[in-house]
Amino acid sequence: MPTTPRIADERHRYILEMLQEHGSCKVAELARTLAVSEMTIHRDLAHLARQNLLRKVHGGAVLRNYIELTFQDRAVQNHEAKVAVAQRAQSLVRPGTSLYLSPGSTTHEFALALIQDDLQIYTNSLPTATALARSAPQGLRVTLLGGELVVFVEALVGPATEAALADLRLTHAFIAVTGVSLEGGLTLYTEEEARVIRAVIRAARKTVLLTDASKFGQLVGPQVGHLEDVHVIVSDHIPDAYRQRCEQHDVEILLTADLDVMPTSAPGAAAADRRN
Template identity: 35%
Template sequence: MLKEERHAFILKALETRHKVLTIELSQSLGVSEDTIRRDLKELADAGRVKKVHGGAVSHSLNPFHYKDREIYAHEEKILIAEKAKSLIRPHQVVIMDGGTTNTELARRLPPDLKATIFTNSLPVAVELTDHPSIEIIFMGGRLLKDAQVTVGEEVVATLSGIRADVCILGTRSLDAQMGITEIDWEETKVKRAILHAANESIALVIPEKIGTVQPYIIGEPGELSVLVSTLARRDPRLRPFHEMGIEIL
């Protein structure tokens, strides 16, 4: 098989699976693993794929400005927020990070819910400002303008002194093998600290983010307690997470 044909095969596989493994490509194409590694390097150098240990992954959603992401898949985010709002129980200490789905959740929390919410998200904090029963603790730091979240050592230090009941993670990418991943290194450090500061963790994920991977690892998929999406519980994309013992909503 010609190199161009192998490249086309790899790209086609990534369109449907979002990730490919060197050993599987070697077997499927009948060439050595070294040949596949060279192919993946060429595709990565051309900006067509992202190389990872043992294979390659597709490029996921572009990191649009927050205002652009706010209108993207808006109806799905509303459905996810409606599912998730019952997961925050009275008198809990909660950490909510950034993301447009988290903002939708903040917008829909019942007015009689009494809770303390730590957040590094400006939109989440603003949405909760008029909530009559929720105490808001905004974690200050350096502001990422596109994402409208704070990052840096100040945020991480604040999180190190918290043991929350639950955290609500806005999720860029989630994969059953590669875990929870992020495109921005500063956000990754904060999200890691959030994950480690809570007894339970909830991921709000629109379907197209499932099976995608970004360069920086936040945590293993098994660290999640609950995964909330718009997919049916029996959807094959959710089966690996269900088998890990993660509650699916």
């Protein structure tokens, strides 16, 4: 039986409410919650996308009320804070370890600040790989992961990237995101980027989020994971509510103003052992 316009309007309103709350939604979850077929949900999402209210992605939809900024545009935003975060994170790097650096302007600054040699670095970021090629200390080994180019991010993504990560065992993964929310978790512009970072989190013994304070409270694109999926947050400032969430889940905090780690537990203790 055809769906009546009134019921369709109710579904559309529900979908938009879910997007406002979480930043993204999945077709399968919407179909199950609303007791309709996935085909019906696809039609609903297509209808809302035509009104420019959301953007369809593989398996679901994300909010459309944001602008996808290029790497160059993001690099000049809050630049001083990003440099400070990158320098603060250097204390986590040890010789003889394997690191992943995600695409992003803050992780790019982290790469520029590296002074350690005897490291194996993996990245799917073209600017980061180029920067390391030009300024890397002698003894630093850099592997650029293959994949399909996302032009505005200047990064490689897709099945080839994810497959390469599945074979790695990383000591640390240093990641940057577009938004950090207590309800919506960590977000990125596209589902393709999000899948890569999910693979990175699975491959890394310890995941470090590098973020300036402007990202807190933001929902920008599909969810990568939750705040508690990382082991360390390095930032110039962290709101009290986020600090409390970190304390509840043994997530360590490094602030640019501090000389030492501000742990919620002993460094490298419970947090490091949550995922091996």
